[in-house]
Amino acid sequence: MNTIRVASCQIDIDIDNPESIRASMISSVKAAADAGASLIVLPELATSGYCFADQAEATRRSEVIPGKWTTFLQEMSREFQIVLVSGISEISEEGVLFSSAIILDNGHLLGTYRKTHLWNTEKQFFEQGNHLPTIFTTSVGKISVAICYDIEFPEVVRIAAEMGAEVLTAPVNWPKNPRPSDSWPIEIFKAMAHAAEYRLPIVIADRCGEERGTDWIGGSIIIGKDGYPLSGPHIKTPSVPEIWVADVEVNSNSRISPDNDAFLDRRVDLYFEK
Template sequence: MTENVTIGLVQMKCGEDIAQNTACTVEKIKEAAAKGAQIVCLQELFNAQYCGQQLDVTLYDTAEPVDCTMLAGMSELAKSLGIVLIVPFYEKAGRGLYFNSAAVYDADGRHLGTTRKNHIPHAPQYEEKYYFAPGNTGYPVYETRFGKIGIGICWDEWFPEVARILALKGAEILFYPSAIGSDHDNPELSLRPSWEKAISAHGISNGVFIAASNRVGRENAMTFYGGSFVSDPLGTVLQSLDAKEGILIQQIDLGQIDFARNLLQFLRDRRPETYGPLLELEAFSGMKK
């Protein structure tokens, strides 16, 4: 396992045709690999328009099991290109049971596992509780050919607890596939700067690299702002994309993790025995009735 790793993030807009979106994504994955990417991450729910804008029972029919033909094709693609591939998809785990998930394939095509989104938002145009059960896979870390990685899916990326757990379990790169854009109640507001700051700050607190991939473009009443980026263990954004389709290719040096953690000894100086209130929903008097 080398210290230098090249990350590829695919930032796309999605039309109504799932098969066409999938085919387009496959071509972008091949392009990323041709440009040197060793780990490629797609956006949340990569091949369909974002479902959370409305409540539509027919959209359950777009969910697929982890052994579906589409994911089998992604496994073969990872193997043929020799890349690690993170594929966020709408998972059908059983009759009437659905998750917002990300399947991880190693560079030999092996399915290393699936992360299911833990934090499920409920807000105008983000009606995800209708479509997804809360994840039950915990916070797995995957030891791939090119490094140890952890995944937080969209809303998960805002929670510092997720990043800390993944870092403590050995993750060196945190991948955050996303679908985030305009706010229904504040149409003039862009949360992109806050999004980038909040997530890159996890890199500082945990001494890890961050790679966030977002979708882009107009879908029904929402505009997704893109902004996919990679940041280093001191929170510096190494590269980001504008609000248009694109592929981000960024080489990183995992050895920088040692430097950052030796400089800022957050993991050494933790006091987990004092963190009991974090396990209580109403830990502080200001939150109690």
């Protein structure tokens, strides 16, 4: 059985204090690496915060990739000899903003993914990416990336699995919304279902605390390919920093039973009838 030790770093992102963000990243990534994790995920927009006052602030907190934040994250990836995935606020050379994620392998920038499904007020600041998640061949295996609202669409998870992803990483910022007091947030159940449907482990890194009146769930979780949690979540009010580590089983076997296959059983001849 092939496994990868992965980690989800749930940090408190102080939008007005970049040095605090850097300190939180360093301490959490170090702890995860010390625990043996070779693939580590940080939250969505981890470098900038989320609740921008206006477009000018969003632009000011963004960077052309590679920039200073990219360099900082590269240095961490190199120092701890890990694959690191982090959300980042990107500004293109044309001045367009994207909620993006960068993928780093032992200090090398492998690529960037731009969020394709924007949630609520994100549409005021960002443009949507126009390319579905791809596969990044890393030192630990084939990794794909989706961001927050992306993973609520089963097609995104399915396409990543069909392309051969061994692990799907998901930086998120999940705001707290009303739910039954004895229940996990619905976003977690959706992710668990999609992982099971397509036999694909998912590593979700959420943020915690509060930002400008928005409370964050703190729903970080590592989900195995059977859809069950391997580590996390620990839903608290208020949410607090956490580090979740687990060994995920990776292979491209989509068999569910001796006579069932997660992909081959799909009746695409019926699904697209007009």
